Amino acid sequence: MQEQGDASALAPLRIGVAGLGNVGATLVKILQNDGVELNKKLGRQVVVTAVAARSRSRDRGIDISGLEWFDDPVALAKSDSIDLFVELIGGEDGPALAAVRAALEAGRPVVTANKALLAKHGVALARIAEDSGAQLGFEAAVAGGIPVIKTLREGLGSARIGRVYGIMNGTCNYILTRMGNEGISFQECLRDAQALGYAEADPTFDVEGFDTAHKLAILASLCFGCEIAPNEIFVEGITGISQADIKVASDLGYKIKLLGIAQRSPEGIEQRVHPTLVPKSSAVAGVDGVLNAIALETDYVHELLLAGPGAGGPPTASSVLSDILDIARGTRVPPLGVPSHELTPYRQAPMRAHEGGYYIRLNAKDVPGALAAIASRMGERGISIESVIQRPDLRVSDPAADGIATRTVVLLTHETMEATVRGTIAQIASDGFIVGEPQLIRIEKI
Amino acid sequence: MQEQGDASALAPLRIGVAGLGNVGATLVKILQNDGVELNKKLGRQVVVTAVAARSRSRDRGIDISGLEWFDDPVALAKSDSIDLFVELIGGEDGPALAAVRAALEAGRPVVTANKALLAKHGVALARIAEDSGAQLGFEAAVAGGIPVIKTLREGLGSARIGRVYGIMNGTCNYILTRMGNEGISFQECLRDAQALGYAEADPTFDVEGFDTAHKLAILASLCFGCEIAPNEIFVEGITGISQADIKVASDLGYKIKLLGIAQRSPEGIEQRVHPTLVPKSSAVAGVDGVLNAIALETDYVHELLLAGPGAGGPPTASSVLSDILDIARGTRVPPLGVPSHELTPYRQAPMRAHEGGYYIRLNAKDVPGALAAIASRMGERGISIESVIQRPDLRVSDPAADGIATRTVVLLTHETMEATVRGTIAQIASDGFIVGEPQLIRIEKI
Known part of the structure; x- marks a missing residue:
């Protein structure tokens, strides 16, 4: 465990950045400005040496004159002139996927902020990374500057x-x-x-x-x-x-x-x-x-x-950088916390079985007995009501009302089941006491 | 960077725990119960093999029969039968310090929850750890279950x-x-x-x-x-x-x-x-x-x-365990974030130079002109008042009043300097318009 004891002897970590939008340009700027501080902390230089983007001439407020330029992010990802590939292109497929996959297959560590890519291909990419021994960091993909991925992993x-x-x-x-x-x-x-x-x-x-x-x-x-x-x-x-x-x-x-x-x-x-x-x-x-x-x-x-x-250039770039630093330090952790072959298949609990409280806003016809009829339908289904609000100032018009006099009523239920609530509302609608589509908002116990 | 690729081939990490109070006993229990899960995650077994505590017979709700017993935590810290030493003894000196130092000097990683020890000897211990190449984790020392040390480091x-x-x-x-x-x-x-x-x-x-x-x-x-x-x-x-x-x-x-x-x-x-x-x-x-x-x-x-x-057995033990897992994974980071020789000397800003708002509660003598005199003293010193509250129901008796009629007044100041506020209050006291010691609470801009 002491192979990195004399860290100052380590070669600089050469970073290739694909995508020079707000986050990419901020990352390059941070690494150019904070190099000395990082070197102190790590005992190792971290330098951007190559970039790939669509337009070479666009002014991004950074100096890219000394950096190797790639038109093709996949070529950058595969290039032996970098040690770590940063993907900030975006998009769930296309060049982002091709480049990340190419880098990982070559055993090259990857850091990405691309949530769409991760959501769609995360398991497959984790598997490639584990097979080739490359690290895959994506702290910036969820909640920008908040270190939630590190906390979970x-x-x-x-x-x-x-x-x-x-x-x-x-x-x-x-x-x-x-x-x-x-x-x-x-x-x-x-x-x-x-x-x-x-x-x-x-x-x-x-x-x-x-x-x-x-x-x-x-x-x-x-x-x-x-x-x-x-x-x-x-x-x-x-x-x-x-x-x-x-x-x-x-x-x-x-x-x-x-x-x-x-x-x-x-x-x-x-x-x-x-x-x-x-x-x-x-x-x-x-x-x-x-x-x-x-x-x-x-x-x-x-x-x-x-x-x-949760977003913004500096916080997101800062999270990308924290992944880079972990890789520079030699930290090793499976991309998804456990090795991908240990992941269990996803078993979806049906939404109809969800249990919780509900906020229900509906337009009841302004006829005697409407509220009583609604409340008794709920009672029949075992839905217990926590609050009812019907006030003269609470009036949400509904195009479906079409001249019919209505009163807006809000009901808050105690914990019940999604299927029960939906069934009850359908029943109430077919009873003919309400007009239009009721508003349903879930209440979370926190 | 692939030396841990086949992690399942790694030998089990043998943990020695000194101190079997609430946190220590909880940690042993967690490691005994969650061993299989951890093995999945890490590809490596983490097992408590030895313990040190004061009483061997005390019932702690855990089974220590299979564990090697040490009466002396320093002997445990030095023992070659463990790979990682956990210090949960407490105290800023004494056996905790001796044991942690002994383990680090032997190049053995240490995890501790001991804030007093860290506050007093943290820099010296970091230096020993860096010299010997041992890791030193103390996530649990600050804010129990909150991963703030990891976030900062x-x-x-x-x-x-x-x-x-x-x-x-x-x-x-x-x-x-x-x-x-x-x-x-x-x-x-x-x-x-x-x-x-x-x-x-x-x-x-x-x-x-x-x-x-x-x-x-x-x-x-x-x-x-x-x-x-x-x-x-x-x-x-x-x-x-x-x-x-x-x-x-x-x-x-x-x-x-x-x-x-x-x-x-x-x-x-x-x-x-x-x-x-x-x-x-x-x-x-x-x-x-x-x-x-x-x-x-x-x-x-x-x-x-x-x-x-911020405290409690399970959250604290959970933070201790997260340090253990980092060490088991081979994560390497300087104990204080930067190598100890890069730490700058501490330069204290004097409290008298602190700037902020102040809440001042004082008992003004119930004589005409008292409040005006207090307010004008503040004005002279450039202290700008945000709010004043003097109400019949606001009355805090002061033993120093000794029969003198007083009114409790609360003043909130805009941003000013600690030295100015203290000087002004001393001046007001010597003017003879207040009784007893004023209450001063700082306001923080958040």
Whole structure:
């Protein structure tokens, strides 16, 4: 174990960076500026020696004149002029996949921030890495600057995780935070987020929950030692959340957050992404704006919460660099925490078996006995109601109402089953006492 | 880098545990129960083979019959029958120090949960470890189950930390939380904490802030790359916090927490432990009960918050185990993040130069012009007042009043300097308008 005792004698670690967007350019800048500090810490130089990107002439605020240039990231990944390949191209297939695979097959360590790639090909890439003896780091792929991958792979001893949940998308959290603080609509918040660069021109991937789902699939694999299953996640975005929902939730002591949640259940593993009512007193409720937070519930450590920036050039580049440093130090750990042949097949717990509380907002026809009929249908199915709110100021119009007088009612249920709630709502709808589609938001016990 | 490729061929890692209190017994139990899981993860067996403790016959709920027994921890530390020595004896000198030193000198890796030992001898022990090529892990020494040492040593890339602060003592946080929630006195909370096992029979070490100071000194060294300086910390405990302080602070939007804070300042490094007003909306304000939390403010990652259990057998044993696993994997990192010869001498920023806001509670004599005189003294010294509270229901009696009619006044200042505040209060006291000793609580910008 002393082969690295005289670390100063080690040759410099030569880094090749593919993709010089915000994160890539920041990484190059950090390594150029902090080289001396890192050398002190590691007893070994870490230097970017080669890069690959689409345009050679674009001004990125960094000096690439002394670096070897590659037009083709795969050629860079395979090149013997580097010791470690950093993939910051993005995309779940295409050149990112080809380059990462080429580097790993050549036994060359890889660091990537590419969650889509990991979610889709993580197990296959881990297998290649293990076969060739190369390390594969992806701290930056989940929750940007928060060291959650390191914590899961190395930091929890043998603690078993029962549930992981968190805020994993800064765009959604920014929108929900502003909706809550300022009383403005989803559309207005989204426009601001786009103007500020927090949301893409096409925001679907973020606001519909798919980005969160990718990250959750990676976390679930690390937490439960199972294969990554990004396509077996129940996903619901935040586009349907109204001001009324946020206000009523707040009156009842809750905030609405888009959470990714994975937990063990008797049926397998539940993976779900949806807007969620969380108690205002909970730690995640206090994580606002573009910040992310991941909570890990373990048997030995109880709950651990990690909160910080989930995106942005410097935090993400900093996480990429922490993986590079681990590899420079010679740290060895299986990419997915356990060797890939020890991963168990993913067994999906059906969403209909999910148990929890529900926030139900519906438009009841303004006729005598409507509320009683609704409540008794719930009682028949064994759904116990925690709160009911029907107030003159609470009125969410529904195009389906079409002139029919309605009253907006919000019901909070105690713990029950998804299938039961859905069945009961269908029953209530067919009874003819409500108009339009009820709003259903899950409540998480935290 | 492939020497551990076929990890399953590695010999078992034989662990010797000195000290079989709560943490030690839990660790032995975990290793006995989770051996198979760990073997899967590591491709290597980790087994406790020897123990040292005071009483051989005491029932600890674990089976030690198959383990080699040592009466003397130093003999265990030196024994060739183990590969890694775990020190859970406690105490800053004595057998703990002798045993850890003996193991490191023999080139044997050590894992310890002993903050007092680290605070006093950390730099010397790091030097011995580096000289002999042995690893030294102490994740469990600071904030129990929270992986803050790993994050600081390995997880932040080259990010520079400007300030570290947090709740590092569960006893104090439990007491302050209950005082805040239930309106009961410090003494009553302390008695309950003692009955529940959250506080020692002699609680001085916890409630006077010394335990927090030990942990802070270790964190400051890791954050700033300086030597550990546990004796150059400004320390103030929570025994002087009254219900009145908690209530008034709450009315003004603050909670009172015992924080350990270390930050870079133009004069050097400020290390301080004191009761602190933190905004209710801040993340640390939401960390209640026996939980701990550490916030790291860095240039690249902005703020990172890690929250979780700061003590208790399972979380602490889990952190000890995560160090053991790192050593079993062959991870190599200097004990204090940088090699000890790169540590800079500790340069203490004087507390009188500290800048911040202040909460000042004083008993003004009930005579015309008293408040005006106090306020104008503050104005003369350039202290700008943010809030003043004087209410009939706010009355903290002071034995020094001795029949003199007084009114309790609370002033919150904007940012000013410690020396200025102290000088002004002394001036106000000599003016004769106040009775007794004013209460001074610092406000932290978070």
